[in-house]
Amino acid sequence: MTEPTFTQTPQPSLTPPAGPWRRRWSALKRNKAAMLGAILILVYVLTAAFAPLLSPGDPAAPDLMNSLEGPSAKHLLGTDQLGRSILARIIHGSQVSLLIAVGVIAVGLFIGVPVGLISGYYGGAVDFIIQRITDMFLAFPGFLLALALVAILGVGVTNVVISIGIYMIPLYIRLVRAQVLTVRGEIYVEAAKAVGTNDIKILYKHILPNVMVPIIVQTSLGMGMAILFAAGLGFLGVGVQPPQPEWGTMLGAGRSYIFNAPHVATFPGIAIFLVVLGFNLLGDGLRDALDPRVKV
Amino acid sequence: MKNIAENREISTPDRPLLSIRDLQVEFETMEGRLRAVDGVGFHINSGETLGLVGESGCGKSVTAMSILRLLPSPPTRTSGRIDFGQTNILELSPSDLRKIRGKAISMIFQEPMTSLNPIMTIGRQISEGVMVHMMNNEKEAWERAVEMLRRVQIPSPRERAWEYPHKLSGGMRQRAMIAMALACRPELLLADEPTTALDVTIQAQIMAVMARLKDEFKTSILLITHDLGLIAEMADRVVVMYAGQVVEEGGVKEVFKEPLHPYTAGLMGSVPVLGRKFSEGRKRLEEIPGVVPSLRDMPLGCRFRSRCTRVDHLCQEGAPRLCEMGSDRKVRCWQWSK
Numbered sequence: 020m021t022e023p024t025f026t027q028t029p030q031p032s033l034t035p036p037a038g039p040w041r042r043r044w045s046a047l048k049r050n051k052a053a054m055l056g057a058i059l060i061l062v063y064v065l066t067a068a069f070a071p072l073l074s075p076g077d078p079a080a081p082d083l084m085n086s087l088e089g090p091s092a093k094h095l096l097g098t099d100q101l102g103r104s105i106l107a108r109i110i111h112g113s114q115v116s117l118l119i120a121v122g123v124i125a126v127g128l129f130i131g132v133p134v135g136l137i138s139g140y141y142g143g144a145v146d147f148i149i150q151r152i153t154d155m156f157l158a159f160p161g162f163l164l165a166l167a168l169v170a171i172l173g174v175g176v177t178n179v180v181i182s183i184g185i186y187m188i189p190l191y192i193r194l195v196r197a198q199v200l201t202v203r204g205e206i207y208v209e210a211a212k213a214v215g216t217n218d219i220k221i222l223y224k225h226i227l228p229n230v231m232v233p234i235i236v237q238t239s240l241g242m243g244m245a246i247l248f249a250a251g252l253g254f255l256g257v258g259v260q261p262p263q264p265e266w267g268t269m270l271g272a273g274r275s276y277i278f279n280a281p282h283v284a285t286f287p288g289i290a291i292f293l294v295v296l297g298f299n300l301l302g303d304g305l306r307d308a309l310d311p312r313v314k315v
Numbered sequence: 316m317k318n319i320a321e322n323r324e325i326s327t328p329d330r331p332l333l334s335i336r337d338l339q340v341e342f343e344t345m346e347g348r349l350r351a352v353d354g355v356g357f358h359i360n361s362g363e364t365l366g367l368v369g370e371s372g373c374g375k376s377v378t379a380m381s382i383l384r385l386l387p388s389p390p391t392r393t394s395g396r397i398d399f400g401q402t403n404i405l406e407l408s409p410s411d412l413r414k415i416r417g418k419a420i421s422m423i424f425q426e427p428m429t430s431l432n433p434i435m436t437i438g439r440q441i442s443e444g445v446m447v448h449m450m451n452n453e454k455e456a457w458e459r460a461v462e463m464l465r466r467v468q469i470p471s472p473r474e475r476a477w478e479y480p481h482k483l484s485g486g487m488r489q490r491a492m493i494a495m496a497l498a499c500r501p502e503l504l505l506a507d508e509p510t511t512a513l514d515v516t517i518q519a520q521i522m523a524v525m526a527r528l529k530d531e532f533k534t535s536i537l538l539i540t541h542d543l544g545l546i547a548e549m550a551d552r553v554v555v556m557y558a559g560q561v562v563e564e565g566g567v568k569e570v571f572k573e574p575l576h577p578y579t580a581g582l583m584g585s586v587p588v589l590g591r592k593f594s595e596g597r598k599r600l601e602e603i604p605g606v607v608p609s610l611r612d613m614p615l616g617c618r619f620r621s622r623c624t625r626v627d628h629l630c631q632e633g634a635p636r637l638c639e640m641g642s643d644r645k646v647r648c649w650q651w652s653k
Binding site for chain 1: 389416418421424431443496498
């Protein structure tokens with residue numbers, strides 16, 4: 020009956036516990052498209068992180084003598100209407116775009132997830148009010164809502180983040196609430212209640228971890244969407260303002276020269292395309308790998 | 316099982332551990348108000364095991380859930396009294412209620428496969444309750460969890476504590492649930508069909524673990540089941556429920572020897588007896604004809620009327636009351652209350 024007493028702190032035993040996340044990770048690794056997406060994102064992240072080192076010059080320094088030059092040895096991707104190196108601007112632009120994407124997701128996550136948890140868990144009048152407000156926001160076409168908000172708040176990186184972030188919040192609320200509704204009736208939630216756990220602990224220890232999967236997928240897809248929205252706002256001239264390099268703004272400026280200097284619009288377009296593709300491929304891969312119904 | 320019978324003598328009948336009086340539980344639905352539990356009352360003495368029997372839908376689980384107030388409160392309305400010691404549980408504030416949950420009264424559920432959080436290790440789930448009530452030190456709580464796993468006879472508990480529920484079999488999970496429920500040494504354990512989802516050999520092991528821990532921790536048990544064999548083996552007293560009401564109550568031996576209510580008699584008759592020869596009085600396995608009346612249209616008069624073998628004119632005219640039949644014996648039937 021008596022067991023030898025151990026004084027060590029709780030530690031994983033010889034075989035590390037093969038938790039649910041470990042199995043999901045190995046499923047994700049086998050998905051080639053998702054890995055391609057992850058590599059694309061990694062390239063962008065590294066580019067953004069080391070932009071000053073990688074950039075062939077000052078992205079904001081005009082050189083009017085060499086404006087609208089095609090790709091050459093001196094300017095690998097050519098120059099824009101003010102003679103600025105497009106490569107340098109795309110490299111520096113990755114910082115802005117990723118920053119916006121992270122900011123938007125942060126706004127969506129930090130407001131949308133808790134509100135969604137509360138709405139789904141408590142139900143009743145709280146849920147009703149939150150959901151009707153959510154309906155109101157979801158009634159707008161997404162891009163139009165962001166555009167309207169920018170029109171109210173004004174241009175600039177911060178306002179772009181807030182505008183697209185506000186669009187993102189109801190998406191998270193809906194997603195999280197729907198998931199909570201399926202989890203809150205589980206017996207383990209009841210069991211946690213039956214041992215006297217309070218609501219806050221139940222929400223973040225029992226319910227949140229069990230609704231993480233769709234949140235993760237939404238986050239990956241949402242990053243791509245945020246970049247696309249930011250670029251769209253930039254293209255219309257209401258996003259990030261020059262001389263700060265932003266892909267959408269570059270695309271918008273290049274539009275006027277599309278016939279005689281197509282590279283000015285093309286290369287930022289490709290930059291946007293590849294990063295959004297990366298996030299979407301990873302998001303799809305995550306969804307497949309994390310879906311408990313799909314056995315891999 | 317002998318010492319359980321002895322415990323019964325120790326408990327004081329005038330001050331029960333838990334006493335339920337006139338409990339009513341109603342569900343607000345689209346089709347109106349449905350009364351799932353109608354005026355239920357019984358008590359549990361300290362150290363005793365009370366069996367709560369009845370068929371599916373008779374309100375057994377709802378009664379148990381309302382003891383811990385686990386039923387969601389806008390659609391459900393609960394009234395009556397549930398006295399635990401001196402306090403009426405139905406009047407406790409949410410924070411006082413949390414102090415009772417798990418610490419003084421805890422619960423194990425029918426489905427061991429879904430009653431553990433799939434993405435939390437067994438050890439953490441047990442130590443969580445311990446940390447809520449007993450200690451703040453994470454390491455001590457963990458040690459307590461390991462100790463509890465050892466007590467419910469899970470082999471190599473220290474390693475098992477690090478595992479996730481999917482690696483454990485149904486029996487093992489139910490042991491883990493028992494460990495979780497008893498980790499804070501509650502005075503009362505509500506066991507809602509703890510072995511229904513398990514196969515028979517595992518059932519016997521689980522009940523043995525529960526019986527042993529009950530003696531060790533001096534815990535009272537409310538054992539909800541429709542398995543009469545389990546009641547005969549585990550319980551000291553038994554309460555029989557039918558259609559939301561208590562129809563019979565009494566000591567296990569007395570009730571099994573001489574069931575007073577026709578429903579109880581029917582339940583006893585529908586249990587197959589192995590090995591009894593025809594000459595020793597073997598009969599065809601009996602059944603109780605008909606079905607439980609729906610909550611939506613409960614008949615006036617006796618609720619068991621349409622299925623009863625001893626029905627007479629009184630049964631239609633009025634609902635019988637629960638009548639005292641000697642010491643600690645009650646029955647709800649016109650036959651005895653005329």
